[in-house]
Amino acid sequence: MLLALVVLCGLPGQLDADTIQLKNGRRLTGKIVKRTINHVVLDVGSGKVTLSLAEIDSIEFGDAAAPMQASHGVAEPVQGTRKSPPRVAIADDAALLDDALGLLLDTPASPSSVDGALSQPRLTTQDLLTLAEELLPAIAQVRGLQPRAPIAKRVVDKTTIRRAIQEQLARQYSQEELANKGKAMIALGLLPPSVNLQEAIVQLYTHQLAGMYDPRQDVLYLADWLPATIQAGTVAHELVHALQDQHFDLARYLDEAKGDSEAETARQAFIEGEAVAVTLDYQLREQGLSFESLGDLSGWIGLLVEALKQSDPNLAAAPPFLEALMVFPYIHGLTFLQAVRQRYSWKEVGRLYQDPPRSTEQIMHPEKYLTQRDDPATVQLADLKGLLGPSWVRIDEDAVGEFAIGFLLRQHLDGGVAALSSEGWDGDRYQLYEEPATQQRCLVWLSVWDSVEDAQEFTQAYQQVMAAKYPGVQSAENRLERRQATVLIVENAPHERPESLVSQVWQTAGGAAER
DSSP, X not given: OOEEEOOOOOOOOOOOOEEEEETTSOEEEEEEEEEOSSEEEXXXXXXXXXXXXXXXXXXXXXXXXXXXXXXXXXXXXXXXXXXXXXXXXXXXXXXXXXHHHHHHTTOXXXXXXXXXXXXXXXXXXXXXXXXXXXXXXXXXXXXXXXXXSOOEEEEEOHHHHHHHHHHHHHHHOOHHHHHHHHHHHHHHTSSOTTOOHHHHHHXXXXXXXXXEEETTTTEEEEETTSOHHHHHHHHHHHHXXXXXXXXXXXXXXXXXXXXXXXXXXXHHHHHHHHHHHHHHHHHHHTTTOOGGGSOOOGGGHXXXXXXXXXXXXXXXXXXXXXXXXXXXXHHHHHHHHHHHHTTSOHHHHGGGGTSOOOSHHHHHSTHHHHTSOOOOOOOOOOOOHHHHOTXXXXXXXXXXXXXXXXXXXXXXXXXXXXXXXXXXXXXXXXXXXXXXXXXXXXXXXXXXXXXXXXXXXXXXXXXXXXXXHSTTOOOTTOEEEXXXXXXXXXESXXXXXXXXXXXXXXXXOGGXXXX
């Protein structure tokens, strides 16, 4: 789903005198001529004064707009007249890049700053539509993709957004498919047993999104309940999706990967990462900078994810794996796009729509796509229904992938150990079977690794996972076996079937077991 995170941004316009209240009690009046994440430059008439945000208590703009609290940096008030496309103020200091990206990805300093933003004035429907028209030429120029047709836009309330999410989910997955996918996530240990996957997704995205582009309906949805300070970045992000769709047919691009969640997530991360990167590139050009010239963004990933959780109680209350899965395309997609842009121009980025990344591994480790190409190995599992019994039904089959494996291991192991134990992933496949009358479910999961050592590390790590999932139980129904660089996991097999299941999987694994 192409659902944007809330983006905090500014709407510059014509200002009268601005007043800065310093923490030492002094007040300065003039015109703010430059803002970064850590400094404000005020023209006082006789010269310019540079002030650190650490010195500032609050800022009041001369048009009597709501004051800006310095604790969050550079939120701007609503302006009545715009003579140029809105821009998001951003730091030119790489040392504070985490704050800059925080503004872009909705990571305010504290929950109170969210409340303050949401209490600010809102744009009218017409102003919001006008904003989109003003931004489009600039976004198109940055990305190098000109509109091929008018972009349909709708300003809607939260109820309509929620309904649009539900409709988009229904077009992609049946209720049975979503229910079975939820059962698989529970069996793998990625979700707690009480979670209803469909309800959790709708709830999470309804609270988080500020805009949404639907590539199947060719409609850009904008939220009417958000303050003007949040809207510009959101509109820019969604306009990128509209341009992507007109040039590369996003519905087709995503549908090509249906049934392979690794490929789907990788494509989603590329799409969202590109939208975030274009928006950031547009913002940086105001200061003579470019997205690809920024320092390594990977060091800020953990900080940004934690800031997202701390800033929004709805996100923090969501099932942790769904929260991580929602954030993944924006955060890791951004670092992937940075690596791509350091090698290719925006024009050349289009080649990734013909040759897309194929796994979360490639998104997390861009070199495995760009320079040391490592596409996931094909792993196949035979249909085991005949061995389980006539009443058993296979309800889900898919790949897990490095990102989800790493998340699973982190629930039970040190983060560094979890990362090390998942990085050698080369491919996997699982099947989930269910006996309808008893609701018993059997998980069969086969994975291949880059080396025997990588497989050993994962096996040792997963032993601790199984010990946590089945405390104090030495069960014949659960098996964890390794042959060379291939690992087989069977959980909750019927008590009379584990040996035959294990034997059948190894017999049909083919070359995977010889890796």
